[in-house]
Amino acid sequence: METQHPLHQEEYRRLRETFEEIDQQRAGIGPVYRGQDFTEQLLEEKREEKRQRLELLAKEPYFGRLDFREEGKAEPLPMYIGKRGMDRGETDEPYVIDWRAPVASLFYSFTGGDAPVNYEAPDGIIHGDIHRKRNLSIRDRKLGRIVDSYERGGDNIGLNDEFLLYKLGDKKDNRLRDIVSTIQAEQDQIIRAPRYKALIIQGAAGSGKTTVALHRLAFLLYQYQQQIRAERMIIFAPNTMFLDYISGVLPELGVGHVKQTTFVEWALERLNANVRLSKDSSEGNIWFSLDGVRPRIDDETPGRFKGSLAFKKMLDDKLQRLEEHFIQAQPFEAWEGRVLSAEMIREWFEVEYRHYPLAPRLDRLNARINRWLEMQLNTIGDPKIRKEKTKTGKQRLRAYSNKLPKADALTFYQDVFASGTSDEIPKKVLEGTRSYLKKGFVQPEDLTALAWIHYVLNGAEKLVFDHVVVDEAQDVSPFQIALLNTFMNEPSFTILGDLAQGIHAYRGVQRWEEISAVFAEEYPSYHVLKQSYRSTLEIIEFANRILPHTDTGLPPAVPVFRSGDPVDVVRLNAAGDKIPFIDTFIRDNRDRGMQTIAIIGRTDEECSSLHEAMTKAGIEANLISEGQTQYRGGVTIVPVYLAKGLEFDAVLIANANDSQYALTPQDAKLLYVGCTRALHRLTLIFNGEATPLLA
Numbered sequence: 001m002e003t004q005h006p007l008h009q010e011e012y013r014r015l016r017e018t019f020e021e022i023d024q025q026r027a028g029i030g031p032v033y034r035g036q037d038f039t040e041q042l043l044e045e046k047r048e049e050k051r052q053r054l055e056l057l058a059k060e061p062y063f064g065r066l067d068f069r070e071e072g073k074a075e076p077l078p079m080y081i082g083k084r085g086m087d088r089g090e091t092d093e094p095y096v097i098d099w100r101a102p103v104a105s106l107f108y109s110f111t112g113g114d115a116p117v118n119y120e121a122p123d124g125i126i127h128g129d130i131h132r133k134r135n136l137s138i139r140d141r142k143l144g145r146i147v148d149s150y151e152r153g154g155d156n157i158g159l160n161d162e163f164l165l166y167k168l169g170d171k172k173d174n175r176l177r178d179i180v181s182t183i184q185a186e187q188d189q190i191i192r193a194p195r196y197k198a199l200i201i202q203g204a205a206g207s208g209k210t211t212v213a214l215h216r217l218a219f220l221l222y223q224y225q226q227q228i229r230a231e232r233m234i235i236f237a238p239n240t241m242f243l244d245y246i247s248g249v250l251p252e253l254g255v256g257h258v259k260q261t262t263f264v265e266w267a268l269e270r271l272n273a274n275v276r277l278s279k280d281s282s283e284g285n286i287w288f289s290l291d292g293v294r295p296r297i298d299d300e301t302p303g304r305f306k307g308s309l310a311f312k313k314m315l316d317d318k319l320q321r322l323e324e325h326f327i328q329a330q331p332f333e334a335w336e337g338r339v340l341s342a343e344m345i346r347e348w349f350e351v352e353y354r355h356y357p358l359a360p361r362l363d364r365l366n367a368r369i370n371r372w373l374e375m376q377l378n379t380i381g382d383p384k385i386r387k388e389k390t391k392t393g394k395q396r397l398r399a400y401s402n403k404l405p406k407a408d409a410l411t412f413y414q415d416v417f418a419s420g421t422s423d424e425i426p427k428k429v430l431e432g433t434r435s436y437l438k439k440g441f442v443q444p445e446d447l448t449a450l451a452w453i454h455y456v457l458n459g460a461e462k463l464v465f466d467h468v469v470v471d472e473a474q475d476v477s478p479f480q481i482a483l484l485n486t487f488m489n490e491p492s493f494t495i496l497g498d499l500a501q502g503i504h505a506y507r508g509v510q511r512w513e514e515i516s517a518v519f520a521e522e523y524p525s526y527h528v529l530k531q532s533y534r535s536t537l538e539i540i541e542f543a544n545r546i547l548p549h550t551d552t553g554l555p556p557a558v559p560v561f562r563s564g565d566p567v568d569v570v571r572l573n574a575a576g577d578k579i580p581f582i583d584t585f586i587r588d589n590r591d592r593g594m595q596t597i598a599i600i601g602r603t604d605e606e607c608s609s610l611h612e613a614m615t616k617a618g619i620e621a622n623l624i625s626e627g628q629t630q631y632r633g634g635v636t637i638v639p640v641y642l643a644k645g646l647e648f649d650a651v652l653i654a655n656a657n658d659s660q661y662a663l664t665p666q667d668a669k670l671l672y673v674g675c676t677r678a679l680h681r682l683t684l685i686f687n688g689e690a691t692p693l694l695a
């Protein structure tokens with residue numbers, strides 16, 4: 001038995017001691033201070049931080065142990081690594097090491113072998129060798145599994161993955177989890193990359209992109225404690241339901257206050273919601289419906305054109321011209337004979353306020369003319385006349401101000417399209433956009449340009465990011481990234497995505513170079529994550545067969561050797577067999593311990609009718625539709641385009657026939673997304689002909 005092994009007894013002892021230490025330190029913090037004394041309040045903040053840290057430690061003090069012998073020392077010393085660090089109360093010796101500390105990098109970068117290792121400490125490189133790497137799982141104050149993945153001089157073959165496989169075999173609930181105990185070397189490199197970089201990560205489905213990005217934030221906050229603030233970090237994700245799904249990870253890592261948003265939400269905030277989004281902008285209807293012709297995607301597709309740096313350049317030229325000829329200054333006559341000259345007005349606007357962006361410049365000009373008017377009025381001694389002139393002067397000033405041009409993003413944008421020619425803007429983009437702009441609406445694809453124009457006209461209103469994460473970045477445009485980059489003193493980005501999942505190619509990128517082109521040469525750093533952790537070997541190999549049809553030229557994902565059930569592709573004899581099949585599928589998977597089960601349909605309509613039929617048959621499930629803000633777990637019915645980013649223990653692709661998934665790159669990406677959502681079990685059903693993508 002494990003408990004009898006002397007080394008394991010040592011672990012029991014150490015854990016007991018650790019809890020004693022934690023309990024002692026917690027008891028020593030003292031009661032919460034609620035008084036008014038400022039110094040005490042500051043001290044209380046520190047105490048509260050310690051309370052929270054110890055609380056986290058008390059749940060799971062550590063997960064790893066690394067025995068490291070520093071060069072020049074006789075013996076290796078064990079280091080215990082946890083989600084948060086802790087010193088021993090009496091001696092101030094490090095007792096549990098924070099996983100983000102430089103020395104802890106050894107735990108992640110070490111992949112076996114007896115060769116010397118080193119890590120970068122604040123005072124320089126430290127050399128040494130590793131004698132043991134051990135994973136420990138602790139739950140409810142009890143020691144569970146102990147796995148040694150390396151022992152110096154031992155037979156280490158095949159040990160490396162055991163703890164990882166054990167973790168990956170877990171069933172999932174409705175939240176993404178932290179992976180501190182099993183971060184892999186290639187992921188660790190990204191997490192610990194220097195701050196001022198634009199990291200661009202192409203990662204296979206399930207390679208841990210989202211997870212890695214969140215861990216990177218925790219690392220940056222630790223490493224650059226004095227320079228980076230959580231409130232000035234921001235995560236952009238595709239939709240609010242996805243944000244809900246990932247919302248558990250940062251608190252688990254002890255990180256709060258990082259802003260998490262969608263680009264649309266953020267852009268509308270920038271514009272003070274001064275624009276109205278068109279109601280029929282539903283992507284499900286336009287791009288993922290099977291009705292009518294599926295629009296072809298090229299550089300003249302509205303979203304692609306409006307997200308391009310060429311469009312930005314065009315706007316910049318126009319904005320510059322706007323500034324040059326913004327006002328044709330007219331004299332302002334407050335009343336008969338009392339005139340503020342055009343030269344004076346021009347001088348104020350073009351010379352004195354030159355350094356302000358247009359909108360505040362205009363405000364200042366208006367305020368200055370107003371002050372001038374007040375001064376003129378003050379020279380009038382007779383109160384009756386002054387009253388009369390005040391009335392005339394104010395009226396005329398209002399009229400004068402109204403005639404000044406407006407420095408407003410929407411007005412400018414409307415004008416770009418109203419006066420634009422097909423030499424500048426592709427004809428179909430021009431016409432389509434004009435028609436809805438005239439009705440006073442905009443589409444999501446217009447928001448980047450609008451937010452950019454708003455920024456040029458108004459300035460940055462103190463918005464500064466310390467770090468920006470863009471998840472699912474294949475769906476994001478270069479213009480969006482350029483806009484975000486404006487709010488940083490120096491680029492500090494983690495941009496992650498998978499071109500093979502680029503189902504929003506009508507507004508996203510087709511090559512990562514489109515994004516790196518935004519940055520000066522020294523910033524972009526391109527990484528590839530090929531290994532996929534989410535799914536079993538069988539599922540990954542199955543999905544890899546679809547990959548070539550996506551036309552992305554991406555290499556197949558590399559599975560971790562975690563074998564499960566074969567993927568089933570089942571032809572149904574009659575359409576009426578579907579609901580009974582789904583019923584059995586759900587029961588069977590539940591019996592086998594699967595917690596999250598997804599029935600993935602191709603379109604919104606298909607999912608709605610499935611939901612209806614299932615409800616009639618007494619099968620309970622949550623239907624996911626566009627705009628949903630929460631992901632509940634359990635049994636879910638979801639259109640494939642909304643399943644991106646999520647994962648489920650078992651997945652059923654509800655209709656894998658040739659009309660739903662045709663032999664096109666766009667449909668291949670959809671089916672690839674669908675299949676790669678499954679962790680443990682994947683089944684596809686169809687009536688009639690199976691999709692040629694599986695051939």
Ligand SMILES: Nc1ncnc2c1ncn2[C@@H]1O[C@H](COP(=O)(O)OP(=O)(O)OP(=O)(O)O)[C@@H](O)[C@H]1O
Binds near residue numbers: 646
């Ligand atoms: N090193 C790791 N140890 C344990 N689990 C991991 C590791 N890396 C990733 N995972 C797990 O793999 C799954 C996929 O991770 P994640 O969702 O972050 O991947 P992704 O690359 O963003 O996927 P997709 O592109 O499909 O959205 C998650 O369940 C995550 O916990």
